[in-house]
Amino acid sequence: MNTRKIKFFGLLAAAGLAALLLVAPGCKNTSLAPGGPYSYSTTNVVGSNTVVTTVSDLQLYQADVSFETAYKAAFTICNIEFQNRDYFWKISPSIKHSIDKIRPLVWESQGEYTTARAAYIAHPTPAGLTGVDAVVAKIQQLLIAATAALGTTNTPSITSTNQ
Amino acid sequence: MAGIAAAIAAYPQIADIVTSGKAMITALFEGKVISVEDQTAAHGYIDALALMYKQGLIPPALQVQPDPGTVTTTTTVPAAPAKP
Numbered sequence: 001m002n003t004r005k006i007k008f009f010g011l012l013a014a015a016g017l018a019a020l021l022l023v024a025p026g027c028k029n030t031s032l033a034p035g036g037p038y039s040y041s042t043t044n045v046v047g048s049n050t051v052v053t054t055v056s057d058l059q060l061y062q063a064d065v066s067f068e069t070a071y072k073a074a075f076t077i078c079n080i081e082f083q084n085r086d087y088f089w090k091i092s093p094s095i096k097h098s099i100d101k102i103r104p105l106v107w108e109s110q111g112e113y114t115t116a117r118a119a120y121i122a123h124p125t126p127a128g129l130t131g132v133d134a135v136v137a138k139i140q141q142l143l144i145a146a147t148a149a150l151g152t153t154n155t156p157s158i159t160s161t162n163q
Numbered sequence: 164m165a166g167i168a169a170a171i172a173a174y175p176q177i178a179d180i181v182t183s184g185k186a187m188i189t190a191l192f193e194g195k196v197i198s199v200e201d202q203t204a205a206h207g208y209i210d211a212l213a214l215m216y217k218q219g220l221i222p223p224a225l226q227v228q229p230d231p232g233t234v235t236t237t238t239t240v241p242a243a244p245a246k247p
Contacts, residue, residue, distance in 0.1 A: 030195065036202035061197065064205045071212070079224035089231045096230065103225045107216075114213040 032056035057124065060117075063132045067113050070139040074106050077146040088150075098149035102142055109139045 032038050039056045081088055081099045088095045113135040120128035 030197070032202060033196050033199050036197075036199040037206040038202050058197075061202060061205060064209045068205060068208050068212075075222070075224060079222075082224040086231060093230065100227045103227055107221055107225045110212050111216045113209075114216055117209065117213075 030058065032058055032061060059129055060120065060124075060132070063129070063136055064117075066136045067139055070136070070143045071106070071110065074102070074139060074143040074146050077143075077150055078103055078106065081150065095149055099146060102146050102149065105142055106139070106146075109135055109142065112138070 034054060034056065036056070038058070038061045039054055041052055041054045044051045044053070078099055081096060085096065113132070116131040116135050120132050
């Protein structure tokens with residue numbers, strides 16, 4: 001076991017950084033390398049020719065990475081409270097209570113994203129992507145709420161136990 | 164900056180968070196092509212989350228547990244004796 005003290009400010013800054021990365025503006029030159037899981041081909045017969053069109057879904061990739069990043073950050077905050085429960089409880093029981101409200105919503109968003117993503121993949125239309133984006137927006141809000149819940153602590157350091 | 168470095172050292176998950184977004188953010192700003200490896204990693208993570216949800220494997224950190232110091236008692240009611 002290795003016990004360390006970490007700066008609480010640093011933790012919040014890292015979580016905040018992750019949140020900020022999510023709203024980075026896109027660049028038109030960005031593209032996906034062909035052959036990846038976000039590329040799919042459609043085959044159409046035009047006259048006597050068979051036309052195979054390969055499309056890369058950059059927007060779904062961006063949505064997936066945004067969800068992954070926000071989910072990991074929100075989960076990490078829940079996990080930090082879980083691993084240091086006694087410590088945070090002594091500071092204020094409201095920290096656990098606030099994060100307890102977020103926990104089921106993070107889990108719920110996991111299922112919602114799975115459902116919305118599957119629906120979009122079945123019918124990849126811009127309208128379908130709005131459902132995916134809505135869940136991404138939800139997990140981002142949960143991340144902000146989770147960060148705020150931990151941010152109520154006025155303490156210089158917390159203890160982390162690596163297993 | 165030292166605080167962030169310490170946080171990342173203590174919590175590998177934070178490094179993971181930053182890493183997961185790095186490929187996309189770099190590509191967005193530099194107009195790069197996102198590699199198949201980065202695509203596969205993102206796709207695989209989402210697939211894993213979906214499978215986890217489907218199987219109902221709620222991580223302990225996402226479970227609401229009793230407050231510290233809460234005493235939970237379990238009362239076992241004996242079964243009524245069978246009538247002769």
